[in-house]
Amino acid sequence: MLDEDQQSIFTNWLEEHGSSVMKVARAYTLTSEESQDLAQEILLQAWQSLSRFQGKASAATWFYRVALHTAMNWHRKDRPRRTRQQPLIEVQTVATDGSSSAEQVQQCETVEQLYAAIAQLPKTDAALVLLYLDDLSYREMAEVLGISGNNVGVKLNRAKKALSALMNSESHELGESDES
Numbered sequence: 001m002l003d004e005d006q007q008s009i010f011t012n013w014l015e016e017h018g019s020s021v022m023k024v025a026r027a028y029t030l031t032s033e034e035s036q037d038l039a040q041e042i043l044l045q046a047w048q049s050l051s052r053f054q055g056k057a058s059a060a061t062w063f064y065r066v067a068l069h070t071a072m073n074w075h076r077k078d079r080p081r082r083t084r085q086q087p088l089i090e091v092q093t094v095a096t097d098g099s100s101s102a103e104q105v106q107q108c109e110t111v112e113q114l115y116a117a118i119a120q121l122p123k124t125d126a127a128l129v130l131l132y133l134d135d136l137s138y139r140e141m142a143e144v145l146g147i148s149g150n151n152v153g154v155k156l157n158r159a160k161k162a163l164s165a166l167m168n169s170e171s172h173e174l175g176e177s178d179e180s
Helices: 003-027 032-052 059-082 101-120 123-133 138-145 149-179
Strands: none
Touching (some): 003 123, 059 138, 138 149
């Protein structure tokens, strides 16, 4: 593949699938700064791997696979430093028409709780939930993760239950601390 062609393809794929890179990066990090660092690492790995893309999977599937594998490796290598670090809660308010600031704050808190709960899931479950949140089909999720479509359904059901339990326990803990 020529460098110019490779650059053009990469730029197009980045425009189409860049949001998935940020979703994966955010799910595997605690701070905005770490998220940006991991996103850069994912993009670097995608660029370096582009010449090995064989077209056996869709561009979206390939991009997700690179993002998830890079994030999982980064997460594993970075664990000692992160165990000493406290997460910073950074609320990024998205302006929504017709909703009050209280509703926006509640929505941001829910999103923060969701990402915190996803981070507590086992790596493959977290990856599966991210793919689900990005509306990939079971077939696409199976391709990205290298498992069967039936296995996706079983694992996703278990991951949803675990995520629900984590969200409920966190909501309960927050409720108790508010009453104190």
